[in-house]
Amino acid sequence: MFEQLSYDLKGAAKGAKAFVDTGFLKGSNLASGLGVAKALGRYGTSLAGLLEGSAARFPSRLALVDDDGELTYQELAKYSRLTAHTLASHGITSDSRVGIMARNGRGFLFPLAAKGYLGYTVFLLNVGASKNQIAEIVREHKLDVIFYDSEFDDRFPEDLSDFGATLVHADAAEGHRTDIDYPTIEDFWANPGDHDNAFPGRPNQGGVILMSSGTSGTPKAVQHTEPSFPVGVLGPVLKGLGVKAGDRLQLTASLFHVLGWGAAVLAITAGCTLVTQRVFKPDVVLKQVQDYKCTGMLSSAVFLKDVLAVDDGSYDLSTMTWILNAGNAMSEDLVRGLQERYGNILSSGYGSTEGLLVAYATPEDLTEDPLTAGHRVWNGRLELLDPETGKPVAPGEVGIIHAHNAMSMKGYLGNRDKPDYRDGMLDLGDKGVIDPQTGRLRVLGRNNDMIIVGGENIWPTSVSDIIDRVDGVAESYCVGVEDDEKFQRVKAYVVTDGSADLSEDDIRTHVRENFMAPAVPRDVVLMDQPLPRNPIGKVVKRELEAFG
Structure with missing residues (x-):
C-alpha cells in the first residue's frame, strides 16, 4: 500500500508538471481568469x-x-x-x-x-x-x-x-x-x-x-x-505527444467513444481547435491537416491504414508533429509504415470503455517494439493476474489484464450488468504479458479469443499479422473454430486488394513458412470487400459468417 501511494504521488507530481508544460494555464488576464473561475465554480x-x-x-x-x-x-x-x-x-x-x-x-x-x-x-x-x-x-x-x-x-x-x-x-x-x-x-x-x-x-x-x-x-x-483533471493518468500522453495549448487537432475518432470524448474534453480545456468530419474519408483527413495546419491526429488503426494508403506525398503535412492511435491494435507493418512515412511521431493508448486509459506507448516504445501497449500510466494500478488464483503472474508470464485509476468507470448503470473486480481492479477482458526486460505491456488478445490447437496456444492477432504481410492482402481477421482432430483450429478471413492472384493454399503456405504449423488456418475465406466493422473500427464477428 505504501509503495502504491508513493507511486501515485510521484505520478500526480509528474502529471501536474506535464500539464503545466503544455501552456494550458497561459493566455489569461485578470478578466478572463475571473471568467474561468466563475465558470468552473458554477459548472x-x-x-x-x-x-x-x-x-x-x-x-x-x-x-x-x-x-x-x-x-x-x-x-x-x-x-x-x-x-x-x-x-x-x-x-x-x-x-x-x-x-x-x-x-x-x-x-x-x-x-x-x-x-x-x-x-x-x-x-x-x-x-x-x-x-x-x-x-x-x-x-x-x-x-x-x-x-x-x-x-x-x-x-x-x-x-x-x-x-x-x-x-x-x-x-x-x-x-x-x-x-x-x-x-x-x-x-x-x-x-x-x-x-x-x-x-x-x-x-x-x-x-x-x-x-x-x-x-x-x-x-x-x-x-x-x-473529468476531474486526472493529471497522473493523462500526463504520459501530454508529455509523449508534446501537446500545446491552442494546437489544432484532427479528430477521426468518434465523439461517442472513449478517445473522441476524451479528446474533446482536453481540447476545449486547452483552447485547442478540433477539426473533424462526420464520415471518415482518408483524403479529407489529409486535406484538413494541410489546410488547418494541424499539429496532431487522433485516430485508430483501421483509419490510419487507409490514410497511409492514400497519402501520395502531395499533401503538406509539415505541421503534424504527432499521431495518437487508440481503439484498435496496430500491426507491425502499419506501425513501420507510419513511422517510415511520417517519422518517429506515432504513439498509442491502450484501455477500454470501462477502464479508459491504462497504458501508453511512446514513439520510442513503438520504435523498439511495434506491438507493445507501452507502460502503465503514472497513477493507478495495472497488474496481470492468474485467472485461477487471482494472484499476479511473474514478468514474462501470460495473465489477465486488470487495472484501476482515477479515470476508471464508476460502475454499470442499472442492475443487469455487474463489473468483474479482483483486488480492487477491473478485469479488462484481455490477456497480456509484461516484458521482463523493459516492463512494457503487450496485449495478446481477448481472454476468450485464444485458440488452443493440439495443446498450442495461438493468438488470432499473431496469425493475422503474418497473413497481412502477403502481397495482395489488404487485411485479415482470424478466429477459432471447432475441429474434430485438434479440438480447435484457425479460420482466416482474408481481404484481397486485387494486386496479386491468391489462393487459399498460398495463405496457408505463408503461415506455415513464417510462423508455426498449428497456426496454419484450416479454413481460409478470400474476400473482395472490407471486413465488416462497427463505427469505431472493430470487426463485427457475427457478420463474418455471411462470407463463409
Missing part, C-alpha cells in the same frame, strides 16, 4: 464549465471545424447555452436523461456541452446501434430526449406514440423525417416549452454514460463522472 469540470472558461479566454479562437463550417469558442458556447435553455424550458433537469446518437460535429457537441448547464445524465449512443438496441436502451434507462442524425431515421419506430422520448434531429439531411418532435435542432430552439428556462445556480452533475457491448446483445451502460 465544475463539466464540458460547459470548460467551454465557458475557454470562451472567456479565447472568444474569437476557432473551437470547431466540421462539415457545416467553423465555430469560434464564443459561438460554440452560445449555441450550447441555447440548447440548454430550450431543454430547460421542456422540463429537463439534473434528474433527466438525454441521449446523443450523432456523428462528429456540432450536432453532437451542443447537447453534450448543454449537459453541464443543467446537470442531466447524458448517454453517448453508438451510431451502429440497431433499432432493437435503441428501443431497449430507451426502455431500460428511460431516456427523456434523444438528439440524433437523420441518417438513422430508420432506427426509430414508425409509430412514436409510445416511444417515450422526445426526438430532435442533431443533423438533418435531405429527406429527413418530419414526423418526429423536432425535425431540426433549429426547430427545437424556436419552440421552447412552458417550463422555466433558467439554469440552476450550481447544478448537480449527472454522469456521462458510454455504451459498451453486452453479451446479451443489449449494450452495457458504463458510468463515468465528469
